[in-house]
Amino acid sequence: MKKKKKLSLLQKRALTGFAFITPWLIGFLWFYVKSLIQAVRFSLSKMEMLESGGYTLKFTGLDNFKYALFQDPTYNQILATSIRDIVIDVPLIIFFSLFIAMICNGKFKGRTLVRAILFLPIIMNAGAINNAIEMAREAVTGGVAAVNVDYFMNLFMDLGFPVALLDYITAAVGRIFDIVQASGVQIIIFIAALQSVPGALYEVAKIEGATGYETFWKVTFPMVSPLIITNVVYTIVDSFVDSDVVEKAYDMAFVNFDWGVSVAMSLLSSVIVIALLVIVCKLISKKVFYYN
Numbered sequence: 001m002k003k004k005k006k007l008s009l010l011q012k013r014a015l016t017g018f019a020f021i022t023p024w025l026i027g028f029l030w031f032y033v034k035s036l037i038q039a040v041r042f043s044l045s046k047m048e049m050l051e052s053g054g055y056t057l058k059f060t061g062l063d064n065f066k067y068a069l070f071q072d073p074t075y076n077q078i079l080a081t082s083i084r085d086i087v088i089d090v091p092l093i094i095f096f097s098l099f100i101a102m103i104c105n106g107k108f109k110g111r112t113l114v115r116a117i118l119f120l121p122i123i124m125n126a127g128a129i130n131n132a133i134e135m136a137r138e139a140v141t142g143g144v145a146a147v148n149v150d151y152f153m154n155l156f157m158d159l160g161f162p163v164a165l166l167d168y169i170t171a172a173v174g175r176i177f178d179i180v181q182a183s184g185v186q187i188i189i190f191i192a193a194l195q196s197v198p199g200a201l202y203e204v205a206k207i208e209g210a211t212g213y214e215t216f217w218k219v220t221f222p223m224v225s226p227l228i229i230t231n232v233v234y235t236i237v238d239s240f241v242d243s244d245v246v247e248k249a250y251d252m253a254f255v256n257f258d259w260g261v262s263v264a265m266s267l268l269s270s271v272i273v274i275a276l277l278v279i280v281c282k283l284i285s286k287k288v289f290y291y292n
Helices: 009-043 063-071 075-104 111-123 127-144 149-158 163-174 176-181 184-195 199-207 212-241 244-254 259-285
Strands: 045-049 055-059
Touching (some): 009 045, 075 184, 075 212, 075 244, 075 259, 199 212, 212 259
């Protein structure tokens, strides 16, 4: 009689992880995959609404995708602008979130209140808060309008700063309110990561005479690096959901009533964002340090 082969520790951990994601996997297969197949059908067809309340689908092949890419006058521009905004915002949101998380993780009076204020726009995503942010944005923009930006740009260029870097910083300053508003969840995740760093590592670094700068790059940053991937994925998806390309697809469906083109636009932008996620995660994962 053959002895039953025992599972290794890694296999047991894999089975435990699979058991945890099983409910999500069932829901994904039952609800999301079914909707995805239906969306592909719509993108390859022309849908016409019936007076009875139903609809009919007429197969048109790739015509909806061709219209979105080559005939629609604004889709390509909106898509490119949305991807550009994501590329600009994501690094700034990650750096800003980590910086604020390190401040909030320090010991000072009113720390809980500061955390609540930073997370308030996420908890109360109401029109009043958005209007207040928009009013502050307009007030600051009006105040900055009197500043000669070209003078400072020329000054930094004369000092040898790369033009691409200056353009990036200028775009970042112009979107500072969007960056702050989009950083709430990321700050909370980084705070949790910072609180999980063993204090013994900081004690060893202090004994070895490491400076604050060295401690950050040798201890803090490597220990929170796994959560950087999590925040990058969340930030890209969150930025995409609120982008103009989603609004364009929405208007195409509920204003122009061209459902097939709307779904085609959504699928195209989703594929591009997924490709961006794969590339970014592949690049970041090479530098991630996993502490066991």
